[in-house]
Ligand code: C2E
Ligand code: MG
Ligand code: MG
């Protein structure tokens with residue numbers, strides 16, 4: 576009996592595995608088609624200077640509008656893209672489309688803002704990131720000085736020496752570098768000192784429970800202070816309430832983004848936000 580039970584358990588798990596693998600394959604095939612058929616979009620989330628309260632940049636976040644399954648989250652398809660190698664193509668598209676949009680806004684006379692693009696670890700390591708970035712800038716004419724790349728700790732940690740070299744090359748070109756989701760990985764700020772970075776983004780998990788979790792508040796405050804010691808600009812992500820903003824401002828945080836100001840929005844809506852700000856200034 577025990578044996579029979581064991582066997583049915585095995586069958587159950589193997590069915591589950593097969594189903595997961597099939598779903599994954601299905602997602603992979605559909606993502607490949609989405610890239611070909613232009614079903615991906617870039618949404619932009621404003622980044623705000625805490626002291627002036629003005630939009631100084633935007634984070635570019637990819638969205639997939641699938642005709643059958645609707646809007647699919649990058650949290651779901653980026654990992655699949657990474658595992659299957661599709662990330663190279665997807666990442667190149669994101670860079671190119673973001674720079675193209677940035678150039679268009681520049682040509683329309685909108686204020687110069689910084690556009691930040693997420694670079695996944697697999698993309699950073701194996702996919703000729705320098706070539707992809709330079710190519711996007713060259714093809715679109717978007718200035719390197721207005722492009723920021725967001726990297727995660729895990730991207731930097733695997734081949735440290737190579738990572739430092741790559742970052743130096745990007746920085747020499749005038750591109751700004753940010754560390755994303757800081758605090759969720761294993762690296763310390765002392766360790767980050769090795770890398771030529773410009774911006775540190777405090778992960779939203781430390782922001783969401785302000786003012787209820789004293790621990791998180793202390794961590795956030797300590798991150799701001801130590802990042803400033805390393806001359807990094809600090810941006811808090813996931814700011815949803817006035818209370819959170821007030822606390823971060825008090826700690827000397829430089830910039831923020833979050834639903835309090837705006838969720839990520841399509842390009843035309845972001846353009847409206849920029850125009851509204853311009854008109855505000857002219858008054
Ligand atoms: P991330 O880079 O840390 O991006 C921030 C995420 O927080 C975004 O989720 C954004 O929509 C969300 N967010 C913004 N404000 C708030 C807020 O006030 N509260 C909360 N709870 N969330 C907020 P999204 O767009 O679903 O992206 C998820 C992740 O997928 C990103 O995390 C990034 O790691 C990855 N990703 C997105 N676009 C790209 C891309 O073009 N390339 C790569 N390689 N990864 C991307
Ligand atoms: Mg990011
Ligand atoms: Mg983040």
Ligand code: MG
Pocket residue numbers: 755756
């Ligand atoms: Mg993230």
